[in-house]
Amino acid sequence: MAMKRAATSAIRAFSSSSPSSPGSSGSSTRFLHASAESKKIVGVFYKANEYASLNPNFVGSLEGALGIRGWLESQGHQYIVTDDKEGLDSELEKHIPDLHVLITTPFHPAYVTEERIKRAKNLKLLLTAGIGSDHIDLKAAAAAGLTVAEVTGSNVVSVAEDELMRILILVRNFLPGYHQVINGEWNVAAIAYRAYDLEGKTVGTVGAGRIGKLLLQRLKPFNCNLLYHDRIKMEPELEKQTGAKFEEDLDSMLSKCDIVVINTPLTEKTRGMFDxxxxxxxxxxxxxxxxxxxxxxxxxAVVDACSSGQIGGYSGDVWNPQPAPKDHPWRYMPNHAMTPHISGTTIDGQLRYAAGVKDMLDRYFKGEEFPAQNYIVKEGKLASQYL
Incomplete structure (x- = not known):
């Protein structure tokens, strides 16, 4: 209950926080030309169905709609939400020509292509409810003068905790034991022959941004040998605190690791980098x-390596594409612990990214700047992590 009260307080505080100073009205970006006129806002979220009513804070679903419907409609704006996002006959496609703001999520991504951007003549603002805007053609958005922003930091704790859980699940060979229980079996040897302690293992994170740093902090008590690879080194104090060592050469670090955690954004440079x-x-x-x-x-390559034993176990909640089709090969490869994209959409994470979306919409309506770290595309320029 304490967690629930804290998260609820956070959304209230976030949505009512004082805005940054407004930008120059002389900018050519569409974002700074916001007016007080009614806006058409479309949100694309996953459908909760029978689970929608089981938690009043389940705001990240289609039914919860980020908890901002009443607030938007009270100001005269039109708010449409849908989970139907694929193809020319989809509900989203019907609204593309005249929407002003599109809210999407990484968990049920609406792929915003260059073609959709060209058809969206009134579109000014693309918001990601969460972190990770690679479902948007960012170069096309920049060329069109759109603003793209996400709720930076909203689910970093959620994802870092989930990564720690997955490390332990793989190291301890947990899932086969669970499957034995539900199948009425009892074979300790079938689990124990490849179950290990986390202590003493070498763990490397590819990327040491907000999530990577939190993961390293959480791994410190396990007495692991911690390594990290990133474009820039962490602050000396954090390196000292975690005991993590910087590895400038990625392949050199990977060759030392018993466990590798991916914490880098998807860019043209990182696409397919683990071949x-x-x-x-x-x-x-x-x-x-x-x-x-x-x-x-x-x-x-992941399927083949899991089958050959080169990869001893693979776990994550991100797929290509999403949602993953039923015949996606990762569903059927050995020694995996995959889930749908859930790590960043805990109830606490939902409250944080819902609050962040509300805050940015409020600033947009007033013609004010967003928090600087939230911008992915601004004034025709991409954030550094996507370059």
Whole structure:
């Protein structure tokens, strides 16, 4: 209950926080030309169905609609939500020509292509309820003068905790034991022959941004050997606190790791970066956790490596594409612990990213700037992590 009260307080505080100073009205970006006129806002969220009524704070679903319907409609805005997002006959497509704001999520992504951007003549603002805007053609958005923003930091705790859980699930060979129980079996040897302690293992994170740093802090008590690879080094104080060592060369770090965690955004540079050749350079039996983006991995290379034993276990909640089709090969490869994209959409995370969306919409209506770290595309320029 304490967590629930704290999260509820956070959304209230976030949505009522004082705005930053407004931008110059002389800018050519559409964002700064916001007016007090009624806006058409479309949100694309996953459908909760029978689960919608089981938690009043389940705001990240279609039914919850981020908890902002009453607030928007009281100000005269039109708010439409849907889970139907694919194809020319979809509900989303019907609203593309005249919507002003599109809210999407990484958990049920509406892919905003260059073609959709061209058809969206009134579109000014693309908001991601969560973190990760790679479902948007960012170059096309920049060329069109759109503003793209996300709720930076809203689910970093949620994802870091989930990564720690997945590491332990793989190290301890947990899932086969669980499956034995529900299948009425009892075979300790079938689990124990590949179950280990986390203590003493070498864990490396590819990317040490907000999530990567939180993960390293949470791994510190397990007495692991911690490594990280990133474009820039962490602050000396945080390195000292976690005991994590910087590895400038990615492949050199990977060859040392018993466990690798992917914490880098999906960009043109990182797309498919874990291919057959790179995976072959890693320790045989390496465990991999990926809550970043599925397309960072070569899909078939992961399947082949799990089948051969080069990868001893693979766990994550991101797929390419999303939602994953029923015949996606990761569903059927050995030694995996995959889930739907759930790590960043805990109830606490939902309250945080709902509050962040409300805050940015409020600022947009007033013609004010967003918090600087939330911008992914601003004034025709992409954020550094997407370059």
């Amino acid at each position: 057959k050749e790179r995976i072959a350079k890693m320790k045989k039996g390496v465990l991999i956790v990926n809550n970043a983006r599925g397309a960072i991995m070569d899909t078939q």
